[in-house]
Amino acid sequence: MFGRDDKVSEIRLTAAQYAILAIFLVLAYGLWRLQVMQSGYYASAAEKNRIRNVPILAPRGKILDREGRVIVDNYPSFSALLLRDSSRDLNADADLIAQGLHLDPNEVRTRIRHFSALPQYQPIFLKEDITPDELAFIDSHRNELPELDTIMAHRRLYPRNGFMAHLIGYVGEVTEDMLNQPQFELYSPGDVVGVSGVERQYNNALMGKNGARRALVNSHGREVGLLGETAAIPGKQLKLTIDIDLQIAAEEALEGKNGALVAMDPRTGEILAMVSRPTFDPNDFAVRVSRDEWNKLVTDPDKPLLNKAIQAQLAPGSTFKIIMSVAGWQEQVAQELHVNCAGSAEFYGRRFGCWVKGGHGPVSLEKAIYQSCDVFFYTLAEKLGIDRIAKYATALGLGQKTGIDLPNEVSGVMPSEEWKIKNFKQKWFAGETISVGIGQGAVALTPVQLMRAIAAISMGGRMVVPHVVNPQELPGDYVETSHVTETQNIPIDPNGWTFITDAMSRVLLPEGTAPSAHIPGIDIAGKTGSAQIVSLATRAKFKNSEDLAQNGWFVGFTPRRNPDIIVCVLFQGGEHGRLAARLATQVLKAYVDKQHRSPQKLVEKPKGDGKVDIGALWTGPESDKLEGGRFALDLPKRPILAAAAAPGIAPEQ
């Protein structure tokens, strides 16, 4: 069929054979080089391979309050470690390991598989915070399970009962999702990082750098010598602007209630206390949180994981009238506005009611503020129009993030004509402006946002950025990214803000809306608010169900001029602002009482630029009694903070 010419060239076939010979000679040379010429070097390298790297875990930095008192500490605990460089069949041993450590055998196998890409000499963590009987199990099975070992770890000890839980946040093992994000790219699987709150925001400062111990192991995986050690670099401790005494007062004020409370120094923006309720116990998360527990927290309708101080967006109700007053004053409308409140008024063909059914009679701006007359502010809103209201509200930071140094702050909503067209593709109806005038309608603010705006008014227009850590307390690489010292000045007519704050100081007097919150001897200026969640008609349908009760608000500061503290309270389901006011005044009283306890510091002349460091004022002789920076709280009812000395010993109840 085919002639001889059709055959493949003999020469080329022979060439292919020589090429193959060449390949084999090269490979044989490679073997000769390694196995004969350098066999001594590689024989010793094989011996040196019996080195095991065991991490030395760096403790996270402590979190302190503004006076250096410990809020978050570490305690020593033991973690179970799985060494993978022994020649054991780990999957076969998984059942026994799981039984001894009270784990699910499948979870153990999943973990072994999950970390299988890491080099063998790197051990993996099986269980953190093991109990004494699990420790005993590992010790008594040294021969049967040589791959198990223990390591000392410093575990986070958070205040108990959810004290300050939202602000502090919690830590957890870094997840795969996080590792894929650029800001976490330097972390490795198994690292413990901050997941929320301050722990997350300042994770790079708080987190230390793990060290390593290089040990010589024999062929059975037992350590026979130490080759070297790299010490762990502990995380830096972080001083917050929080004052523990004030925080305790705030936590107690909101105990058993639903809502949020924030206290701030309006001169600097330092947050002095921050509470959100309901709360959760971050100690439950310190060890890997179980799925059931997590689902319970996530699906809870009261959203215990939400930091309402920065993440709740709600109608501010009558507290918004202060912003209205400023807008009205600046536009020269409010000064001369006189309204006769008859209990309701008609705008654009619809009847809008005042909260006092019988009406307030003749009302001017001052009375409208301390009596919270709705009809006055309906009228003012109509005269100003939505865009002039939005102009001042936006300048005061409403509907925007405050820039607080906590993760996941939300921005809230400050409506305007532009906003409505952009989001709803609809024109703004003039009737909607009337509801905005009393802080209803589309207005939705976070407590910290509302507090910041009113703080700015109390300070004559000086806007600060709220923050929980002062930049000078931060390690170098953070200071550049911190913008909390940037203040803005909003020009407000001095006559205007003095007039408005004077009117606010009458809110707690007998003629105001919250006389029951009055505390003799303390000059508090404030504003109450009660905000509907649903319309009154809907609420009637549900027979005043607890869930639909109105939210009470109060924002107050002291003293009336040049205040040094402002408190904002959101009391969800609190029905009326005066109840929120009572909670706020408890905290303000705690603040003033504390100042009175150390009067000698009060008379000292402020040093430097005239700014007074509040922390210095409060460091009275009592602080000398504190031992080693640790403090004991003298709360008779229940100890909120309790430090466990060792794992397995339950903190006293």
Added chain:
Amino acid sequence: MSRYVSYRDFDWGLLIFVLMICGLGVMEIQSATVHTKFAGSHIRQVYWILGGVGAMFVISAVNYQVLLDRIHWFYIAAVASLIAVLLFGQRYLGAKRWIKMPGGNHFQPSEWVKLILILAVAKFFADLRHRELSWSDFAKAGAIVVIPMLLVLKQPDLGTALTYIPIAIMGVFLGGMQWRQGLLVAVLAAVGVAAVFFVPRVHVLKSYQKQRLTSFIDPELDPQGSGYQVEQSKIAVGSGGLWGGKGSQTHGAFLPVPQTDFIFAAFAEEHGFVGALGVLLLYFIVLMRLTQNAQTAPDRAGAFVVMGVVAVLSFHILVNVGMVVGFMPVTGIPLPLMSYGGSSVLFMFLALGMVMNVRMRRFVN
């Protein structure tokens, strides 16, 4: 024309050498896995080998001319199966290489495409009647291989894609490549390698592939990461010395996957330079025996089929043993006949079956 085909003409000598290599492989798999979770793999490997020998006899009974006449259908099916993998494949460890078959089995088409490529290239050159290869035929031969290769690269599976290249090179070389074409192939290869190594913006390779390649150039850069494997393999081979040692690298689990990609390292550690050289010699005998079969093939097509198998086998040995002794980067190419793994064993025996097929018909014309 006699149609008499006898198993007397079967290459029993070749089979004996092949089975010797397989036997050493089974021994080493047993030794390397005895204390690990893979214990018992060698038994499974024996089953694969027996199945492979059976498949070899079956395929040797089908006249290769029949296969060649239908090769364009096989080729279309091969390309379609690679596209199917990209569309419907199972993702595992970041790569789509498998199709889930009814019955829970997984099918990796890229292995079988290799066989079809050997036949397709053989058919293409057998049909050419020129002594010298024209540029257009040169380009066509290249395209036959490059299309499935790009599809496999997309999975991404660099190792398997690379094994397609020697089929094309061997075909072009034996098909009458001109020296200028040879130069072009060499230049293209050099540019490709240079691009992969030195231009970080080339997106042909995934970053883990690039990292494997760069860590090969300087394993000290990252001794605990991807350079770790190469370094451990060299230590294993080197510590074996002239006569072999205890095999602490293999048994201490320092050597990664000692039963598959690094089986030659495990063997070299336990049996030393003498043992490793012996295995290389066995492979060399097999390859020489194969080329001899190509010389006695009844026609051009038969010779091309056999030499295609030679090309793939040599390339596997070069890359795998080269990786083990630190000459080549880690690409995940197994050592044929020795490494544990069903598809690798089956592929090798099917390829040998085609060689037998050609040999048994050498007097048939």
